[in-house]
Amino acid sequence: MSLPTSQKPVQTIPEATILFAGDSGDGMQLTGSQFTLATALARNDLATLPDFPAEIRAPAGTTYGVSGFQLRFGSEHVRTPGDEVDLLVAMNPAALKVHLPRVRPEGAIIVNADAFTKRDLELAGYDHNPLENGSLASYRVFEVPLTTMTREALKDSGLNQKEIDRSKNMFALGLALWLYSRPMQPALDWIEQKFGKKPEIRDANIHLLKKGYHFGETTEDFVVRYEVRPARLQPGTYRAIRGAQALAFGLVAASQKSGLPIFYGSYPITPASDILHELSRLKTFGVMTFQAEDEIAAVGAALGASFGGALGVTATSGPGIALKGETLGLAVMTELPLVVINMQRGGPSTGLPTKTEQSDLLQALYGRNGEAPMPVIAASTPGDCFDAAFEACRIALTYMTPVILLADGYLGTGAEPWRIPRTADLPDIPVSFVTKPNHTANGTARFLPYVRDEQTLARPWARPGTPGLEHRLGGLEKQHETGNVSYDPANHEYMTRLRAEKVERVARDLPPTPLFGDPAGDLLVIGWGSTRGSIEAAVQRARERGLKVSSLHLRYLNPLPPDLPEIFARFDRLLVPEINNGQLVRVLRERYLLPFIPLNKIQGLPFRAAEIEQAILDLLA
Amino acid sequence: MADSPKGKKPTLPPGMQPGKKPTLPPQPAGKRKPGSPPGVAAGTTRPVLPPDTGGDGASAHLTRKDFASDQDVRWCPGCGDYAILATVQRLLPELGVPRENIVFISGIGCSSRFPYYMETYGMHSIHGRAPAIATGLKASRPELDVWIITGDGDALSIGGNHLIHILRRNLNVQILLFNNQIYGLTKGQYSPTSEQGKITKSTPYGSIDYPFNPISLALGAHGTFVARTMDRDPKHMKEILRQAHDHPGTGFVEIYQNCNIFNDGAFFPFTEKDTKPERALFIEHNRPLTFANGTRGLRLDGWRLQVIDLQGGDWSIDDCLVYDETSRELSGLIGRMFWEPDLPQPFGVFYREERRTYEDLLHTQIEGLIEKRGRGDLDALLHQGDTWVIED
């Protein structure tokens, strides 16, 4: 079937935010990611926000079971998945009910009109049919009989009713692609690849996708279609990348640049499991993945591998970090490199497993027994996860220390276009294993495992298997230099200070902290982690209003960059937005004794740029 | 620290008065040389074998002394741990493994001090986690000879989960479980192997916990080599440890170990001269099960074990059950003979099975994929899927 060339007028818009929502069985994540791919290939900048229920199969048709995928794309730099939705595609009443508050006034809503039966409405908790009672008057509502048309289109497909009904998301995808003048080819390629071996399903999906596209062109409901021109991105080769993928790739890059194999120990936990899935496919890079019996074994095995000279890595979420705490202390004491990724989620306890939060910062900084400092860094966008993972490995290997990398569910599942780095441009991470004794006493050569490098204070790394360097590590306090067990009071104080000083030394090779906006002004917004997009979008808008606002986003949370005091001094006021109850703000206040102003949101959702913009306006009014 | 070369000491935050610094060994003369290049060539991720150690033949002539570290052994005088340490130090030179390839990993407890006394690589880790740490080490460095030292509290209580999983995965390591049926390091609480009714500091009115039988547990966890020995029979212990080491898989050995401070004599019925012949049964593959200096044996009466008198004329050695360490059924049956008043306590190898090791499967899979698809190319990986180019 060939597609008619469009007869309808095309309106060019700078950006759009759309949200696909339906039951968790409706395939909304898939629809969203296929639309994302088409959008990336249309060279728009974009940001996505998948939002799915914690239950794998929540009762169908209820608001608990609603799964959504939000995507914002534009011809300018897109920093966030969008505050307000221009188009909501709602596959059932529950999806409409959950997501209607996000739709902007005059926004468009495409509903599956077939799904508004009495029972569906009841399940969603609607007393009256919103399509009939005028409650949607301020929106442009398009009632499309998706189920009927899907059944009609596939009546000769040979598929059963269930299979047919499951395919209706393809119709919706086709329609959305038409509406925003996106190419259909990426979705067609994907269907071919996915269902190539099941021709009936493949053909049905292709047929439906095209039907949906065609429907947009022929129905009289839609009088215009939209176009979003390509964004002016930095030259280079791009791909769409999710945070979890970028983390895995960053680790593999660090493995190659250090010459060490990765040993990845992990226990399944949302939302960190995606990293395990990614890495377990990368065996040809020599990556060893180990699905452990529990969180403690996952980090223990990674540390054991580090002892053996591998790059030990583990990832988890807050509850898992709590379980790993004792082993992190052992890593501090044994001074072995270890990378620990925390994909933060809403807490405490099991909390909100599929929702995002930045509430594990204090846990990362302080959540271990004893004086157990370790470097802590954070990733700020899905693509930035690559650099953050690489940097975490560099610090761990350079300073012989465990490093915590904070990401979150929003980063892990979110996607953005990513300029692919040339691997030849990535710096080497030099690693030297000791091969000879480093000390002579009474004419005998000995290896002292806690003699330190003058610059980094790192201790030497001697791999088991190296003759003459046999030594014992352990969790008991170490005597300076010899590494022997020591209960000496003065030694304990000395070693405690040494370990702290070693972590502080990381600050010595940090790059200058970049500022977004001018180097001085009335207000500096300070953030870390996944709030970057919202903060910069808000600062951008405030600056367009003529306000003297800049922002600074912290990659390094411990140690903090040495140039901060001097930057803070150039601004009158300091605002710290966080998706938690105020954690970085405490650290900054304690450290710099300045009146940092907190801005907190604790809803399991990212900031909307407008929320931060409002806080800026309130402060500078 | 007067002899320290200037500038060698790390600059420390204020508060450290020079006079109060701990006595430290002299600093090495001159600048610390950077280590030689990593053992893995840049750009590859394949673990390489350790440097060849055979060159000077040093490892061929090691003696017991070569395995003793310079640390003072700090167990209580009379503790059964001494005998185990001595046995291991005697055994290692006979195994022909280069010393630098040997690693002892322990958890927490009296037994777990063991690595400090061994002049090998080692790690005294945290409570219960030695199998997890050893798993990462052995999986990533299969050529190392990894020994896990643990105790009844360490392995069966706080570390129970790791123990069962290392057994089912079958990493080629040795696990030496020093069972003294008590918490020694924390000064005498009952342990998961203590008998019911035991009076300890934490059970003044008697323990109500039912004890584990470590042998049954290891068998239930699909251990591929499961054995028991005792501190007071170094010959038997050495032989069992040798076999555990030679076994290509997890060699699990429970060692009855006397804690003369908090649980003295717990195993004396099995270990002391007067009662040992009557109460201890030494099982051997393909040999009839007899004890009491050959005067008594074990036979099967249906599915029940029966002690038979080999001198009364009713029964002969031919009636005795012949042990088969490859039989799951028999190992289950004999392994469950546990503190029975009418039956002796079995020692020896209960079960042995050849099953591919975890590390072998791990690296075979990786190498197989590399052979099939070629070594991973990072640039290709990053460009996988749909890409697009933005021109200048």
Ligand code: SF4
């Ligand atoms: S407390 Fe018991 S087990 Fe521990 S060292 Fe003393 S005698 Fe040995």
